[in-house]
Amino acid sequence: MTVYHVEPIGSQFKNSDLPRLTELFNSRAKEGFKFHSVFHVTQPGCLGIGTPTTTYLAIYQKEIEEV
Numbered sequence: 001m002t003v004y005h006v007e008p009i010g011s012q013f014k015n016s017d018l019p020r021l022t023e024l025f026n027s028r029a030k031e032g033f034k035f036h037s038v039f040h041v042t043q044p045g046c047l048g049i050g051t052p053t054t055t056y057l058a059i060y061q062k063e064i065e066e067v
Contacts (some may be wrong), residue, residue, distance in 0.1 A: 005033055005060040011040075011053070025058070033060035 005028065009021065025035055036059040045051050 001066045003062045003064055007058050008055050009058045011055045028060050033062045036061045
């Protein structure tokens with residue numbers, strides 16, 4: 001069975017952010033997850049009247065044995 005983990009990783013990146021992202025991806029790998037993909041999502045503002053926000057989500061997957 002495949003288990004997925006979805007995690008927000010931010011919306012803007014600079015070169016100085018790469019060590020933090022590397023650490024995050026490596027920590028998930030230590031938990032047995034493999035990196036799958038990244039995609040962005042846009043959420044409307046509060047009650048549809050605020051400023052919309054965009055963020056990126058990292059998707060990881062892990063194969064586990066069914067019990």
